[in-house]
Amino acid sequence: MKTAIIETGRLHFAFHKGQKILDDLNLQVPAGSIYGFLGPNGAGKTTTLRLLLGLLKKQQGDITLFGRNFQQHRIEILRRIGSLIEQPSLYLHLTGKENLEVFRLTYRCDKKRINEVLEIVGLVQAANKKAKNYSLGMKQRLAIAIALLHDPELLILDEPTNGLDPNGIIETRELIKQLNREFGKTILVSSHMLAEVEKMATHVGIIHKGKLLFQGSLQQLQQLQSQKSAVEVEVNDTARAQLAIQDHFMVKHINGSRVVVNYESRERSAQLNKLLVQQGVEVYQLAVTQNDLENLFIQITAQ
């Protein structure tokens, strides 16, 4: 793994005593990666990101960004980060350009940078429109433009596609990929949609009930997914079907008129079908179970 830009060591957090929000979280975000931080709502994603930005006071554990302790080098670290936490933070009574000017003064960057970031996010035409008249997708893009203003090395984006229409989701995803590919940004992006993360991330961390259940490259996750996948076959006679395949496949369980076996490969699925048909079992349906996040969670937590 490349050098980690973000590292947390044994991070714990609770809003109320006894109610753990984060439990021994060891996050490692490699430099140059798009790190998809996956988890259902309430898993602790936003809490983690808020801790990384100092929006929540750390209780236990270590937070290191760019190899430096956050508490001791807060300003220096924040200068190298662009962030978007939850809904876009915009001054709705100001225009897009004025919003950028507010943050340009803080980040002390050149005036021409405003037009550059507006171009990157495709908002040049709407630059002089008040932010309150922007659509949600435009607001999201303006918030990303603010995050990009000082040309940070690291972007922390919390559910940037939340509430967007399919077009907006695709645009934002493409923008994230472009920022990583063309501008070399390391991007930590949280999401509750596995399919979304799969389409853009190079690395994935899965958090559930405050615990990091999986962390690794996308390939490693895909491997795990295929290991955990199952094939469901709907048949007329489950007992006969079980007998027909027992020497070749491990039956996981019977679910009504369906026999569930471990997924191995496409070829093996075809072989399974062939075996059943040859033994006179009627096959109505054969499908690889959808590996959505929920299923993956159940499988990983059951480990």
Next chain:
Amino acid sequence: MVTSFVLNTRSEFLKSRQTAAFWLTVIGAVFIPVVNFIKLVARPDHFVPGFKNDPWQLIINDNWQAATFFLLPMYVILVTSLVVQIEYKNNTWKQVYASPRTLTDIFFSRFIVIHSLILFCFIVFSASIVLASCAANLIQKQYTFFDHPVPWKGLFLLIAKTYYSVLAITAIQYWLSLRFKNFIIPVGIGLGLLITGFIVHQWEQLYFHPYMYPIIAFWPSFQKNTAFIFKAQVLDVSWFVIVLMMAFWDMTRRREKG
């Protein structure tokens, strides 16, 4: 560090452009002079005799006394909350805290904006008194405003005195506005304290009440007792410093920011 603070204060000024806080400042500043203008134009028969000898001093006192009684403290309460509300309303506190700014910078740059708006209000108010009186004189020629010089020095001293008298209120309201997300709470508490002051206005130790300092500074009945006014002035600045320090300490210790 100083450059950063100056730039961030500029950024805070930009945020307050065309907000309710800004418009309240402008409209609040011209409101009483406009009412007095109507009064002067509508009833010259009543006002001309009284304004014969020293018209400026009289009209200035009329305006300032009317303002300090209720509108001025009310304006300070509202403007402080409205400036802080810019962040709450737009859900932007998190972006402010996640930017490379020290907590001291975040705390004081906004406080400077509030004080600048208050000073701006006093200056516009004073200018409006002069303009409204001149305009009334143009319509009703019997007035003698043009025959007397405008007491600029006196006006400047009035602004300074009024500004000093609201210091304690600004610190208390700033703390309350930072503490509560809901706009109604700091405004409600401020209003409650102001009304409490009116109820206990005969209290011999009224100089302890921070919301009464503008009234103590201007109301004629208090002017005879210099020791009382002095106590009020010392306590005003004490409230200001102590509450401001407590507000800052409270902000730095908050577990959740933004």
